[in-house]
Amino acid sequence: MRFFTLVFCLISFQAHSRTILVLGDSLTEGYRLGKEEAYAAVMERELKKPHPDIKVINGGVSGSTSASAPKRLDWYLKAKPDIMILALGANDGLRGIKVEETKKNLENVIVKAKDQGIKVIMAGMRMPPNYGKEYRESFDKIFPDLAKKHSLKLIPFLLQDVAGKPKLNLPDGIHPNPEGHKIMAKTVMKSLDGEL
Secondary structure: OOOHHHHHHHHHHHOOOOOOEEOOOOOHHHHOOHHHHOOHHHHHHHHHHOOOOOEEEEEEEOOOHHHHHHHHHHHHHHHHEEEEEEOOOHHHHHOOOOHHHHHHHHHHHHHHHHOOOOEEEEOOOOOOHHOOOOOOHHHHHHHHHHHHOOOOEEEEEOOOOOEEEEHHEEOOOOOHHHHHHHHHHHHHHOOOOOOO
């Protein structure tokens, strides 16, 4: 009897385990920070309190653009993620890549993930004012447009309450410091309500 109880508990534990992949760039990787300071690691520590079996994979690579997303997802599929936070596009904007191209790349990875049964959550990005009103507005619309089209949860802005605040960023004014990553973790975790 004890054996069957143990087997049932193990099956139940596995059935409720969750793996979250955060597919991003340097903002996700934790540029110039320790791995444990990046928001993905902060999230995992916080989420393990109510969900001890949860795993959060930091799929951030500095300098990456949306073009790399589909192939990078292929590599992470072996981890069998249940949820993917798609946090790419910032480098596309900073490099002035055509909005249509960025949108197409992000849509490709959304479709690929959904085809694998992965729940996708879209993290929005915004461009600084100096990139021109037309480009900035077109870029900013990519994320809500895709979220609406594919019925995704949307994090309106990954850097909400962090961007433009010197105390929460490194000296370069672009990448968040450890305190900034704690705020990012809270922002992202709000999108996971009801998903775990």
